[in-house]
């Protein structure tokens with residue numbers, strides 16, 4: 266069976282977890298702090314704060330931005346549902362705008378028309394690892410006094426050209442970027458998330474809120490020769506990452522250059538080989554973007570039925586996934602009004618399929634995927 270993705274892990278991750286388990290300190294502590302420093306250095310961010318997953322990272326980012334009841338946040342429906350849900354956690358309203366069909370990212374030309382007096386932020390997504398047009402979005406945000414939050418769940422190690430220089434997603438260019446270490450992403454800690462920002466007061470807020478709003482971190486209390494009584498000035502959350510996860514994450518970070526290089530090589534090979542399938546739409550990388558190819562998504566030729574193609578491939582032991590979902594089509598969103606056309610988002614969900622892509626994939630595996638897709642489309 267060819268899976269959609271496979272974590273790249275071996276004895277090094279096992280040894281890292283073992284070292285922490287036997288150390289006597291297993292939850293958020295020195296490993297989390299080291300992982301944060303190393304992740305910040307990797308992305309070029311000034312500050313990084315680790316949390317339990319990317320959904321909690323998005324929640325804290327919105328809270329730090331002061332998003333609350335009745336505020337509007339412009340985002341895409343065409344994303345994993347966690348993007349829109351994080352806005353609703355704050356009592357705010359996600360205002361969905363449509364995507365560009367080729368990059369599957371927010372169409373920046375549609376943002377301005379969606380701004381109202383209640384708009385407070387833009388939550389843009391680097392979908393499937395492909396950077397969105399951040400330069401333009403940040404400029405729009407600044408002009409209208411809006412916070413810009415990057416959902417970079419899939420975009421670890423993706424790169425973007427800004428002011429004539431390539432830089433990693435996460436520096437950040439918006440106010441804050443949020444990353445995921447779920448196994449479906451390109452590096453994993455089982456579950457896990459990270460925020461990067463250049464605002465020290467926001468980083469301090471993330472640190473406070475991730476640990477129950479407790480004034481003194483337990484590592485400090487633990488290491489103090491004096492008795493310390495903590496207090497809780499605000500209602501916080503338990504959004505901590507454990508030291509076991511962070512130790513695994515540090516090993517994963519070391520592998521990232523190799524992982525990304527292999528993914529890019531496989532993606533180029535797909536682009537070459539899949540060009541032979543008539544009518545198949547291939548993903549487009551804009552001139553300002555270098556994807557990590559977290560997902561490789563193709564648009565099926567006219568007349569091909571998505572479910573039938575996926576079933577035919579599954580019958581040949583090739584896993585695929587339907588294109589990215591649309592939150593507005595889910596029952597959890599049925600009570601909400603949507604003012605802007607989401608036709609391209611719906612079309613992408615209906616007509617696209619995500620193909621297997623992982624560094625351990627061999628040429629033979631990849632040929633099997635291409636052949637199975639060609640046969641399934643030829644039916």
Ligand SMILES: *Cc1c(COP(=O)(O)O)cnc(C)c1O
Nearest residue numbers: 318319320345347348418445447
């Ligand atoms: C995976 C994903 C999330 C959620 O990440 P978790 O770490 O699973 O919470 C949010 N947004 C996007 C775009 C994602 O792909």
